Each structure stands twice: as C-alpha cells, then as structure tokens.
Amino acid sequence: MPEARSPLGAFAQSVTNVIDGPVTWFRETIVEPNQQKSVWYHQKFRRVPTIDQCYTDDAVCKFEAEQQFRRDRMVDNEILSILRLRFEDCMMYEAPDHMKKCTPLMDVYKKAEENWFIKYGDLGAYMNAKSAYMKQKHRMIWERRHGPVGSGMKTEGDHE
Structure with missing residues (x-):
C-alpha cells in the first residue's frame, strides 16, 4: 500500500x-x-437409471429419469444448434467455393439432424421419457420385422 x-x-x-x-x-x-x-455453468449431474430401468410404482425414479431425458434433449438441441451455426459460418466464409469446402460439415450436420429426429421427432410438444422409449421400442420392432427404416419393407420371401 x-x-x-x-x-x-x-x-x-x-x-x-x-x-x-x-x-x-x-x-x-x-x-x-x-x-x-467450480464453474456455475458446468454443473455436472450424475447419470440416473433410464425410464425402462424404473419399477412401475417408483415415482422418484421416474421423475429422475424424466429430468435426465430433458437435460439430454437440451444438450442434443445445443449440439445441433452449434453444428448448424458452424455450417452457416462456413457457408458465409468460404463463398463462392462453399459447396465444395463445407460439404463435410453439412454431412455431419445432416447426420446429427437425422439422429435427433430418430430420437425426438414426431413426439409432439409434451414429449416425455416414456413416449421416447416407446418410439424407440416400436422402431426396433419395425426394423426386426421389415428391415431398416427407409430401406423398403421385406417381402414374404425375404424372411430368414
């Protein structure tokens, strides 16, 4: 002093x-x-059992699974948003050669978008962990019966 x-x-x-x-x-x-x-914006939550691992009468487990589902959805939304912004920045920066130079970023973004839609698409505004789990279960049953979604349905002679 x-x-x-x-x-x-x-x-x-x-x-x-x-x-x-x-x-x-x-x-x-x-x-x-x-x-x-610790930094306040990097709060780490422990992973909890998913909705399929909860007993039917365990309200606390269901609530935790629901909160985990919402956090995972927010993270997936942010990842998709970051990929979209990277692609848009590449398009602006690399013009007029953007179609050639930004194709890898576009492929990554399209794949992430497809995966997001597989998990969360068509669930509506009031989606929850149970409806997402049922969608996944129905998709797995469909693929077992008819092959991968988008590849066309198996015919009677195609069954193993």
Missing part, C-alpha cells in the same frame, strides 16, 4: 488496516483455500 502523505491520511490508513486486516486474513487463509472451485 502507498504511504499516506498527510497525518490524517496515515490515521485513516491505520483505521482501515485495523478493521480490514483481520477480515482479509480470515478470507485469504481460511475461506478461499477451503472453497471448491
């Missing part, structure tokens, strides 16, 4: 040191070393 230029300044500095000194010492030696350094 700079030296006070006047006797009144020296007195004010000594009063400040008497009042602030113990508080500063306590914060620097006790409080700060014992704090956990």
Whole structure:
C-alpha cells in the first residue's frame, strides 16, 4: 500500500488496516483455500437409471429419469444448434467455393439432424421419457420385422 502523505491520511490508513486486516486474513487463509472451485455453468449431474430401468410404482425414479431425458434433449438441441451455426459460418466464409469446402460439415450436420429426429421427432410438444422409449421400442420392432427404416419393407420371401 502507498504511504499516506498527510497525518490524517496515515490515521485513516491505520483505521482501515485495523478493521480490514483481520477480515482479509480470515478470507485469504481460511475461506478461499477451503472453497471448491467450480464453474456455475458446468454443473455436472450424475447419470440416473433410464425410464425402462424404473419399477412401475417408483415415482422418484421416474421423475429422475424424466429430468435426465430433458437435460439430454437440451444438450442434443445445443449440439445441433452449434453444428448448424458452424455450417452457416462456413457457408458465409468460404463463398463462392462453399459447396465444395463445407460439404463435410453439412454431412455431419445432416447426420446429427437425422439422429435427433430418430430420437425426438414426431413426439409432439409434451414429449416425455416414456413416449421416447416407446418410439424407440416400436422402431426396433419395425426394423426386426421389415428391415431398416427407409430401406423398403421385406417381402414374404425375404424372411430368414
């Protein structure tokens, strides 16, 4: 700290040191070393059982699975948004050669978009973990009976 230029300044500095000194010492030696350094926007949640692993009468497990589903959906939405922005930035930056240079980004974005739609598409505004699980189950049954979605249906002679 700079030296006070006047006797009144020296007195004010000594009063400040008497009042602030113990508080500063306590914060620097006790409080700060014992704090956990975590960033508030990187909160990590533990993974919980999915909706198919919950018993039918376990409301707490269902609630946790629902919250996990919502967090996963928000993360998937953000990933898709980031990929879309990267593709759009590439289009703006690389013009007029953007069709050639941005094709890998477009392929990644289209694949992520397809995967998002497979999981969350056509579930409506009030989607929940159970409806997404049922959609996945129905898709697996369809693929077992008819082959991958989009490849055409198997005929009677195609069954193994």
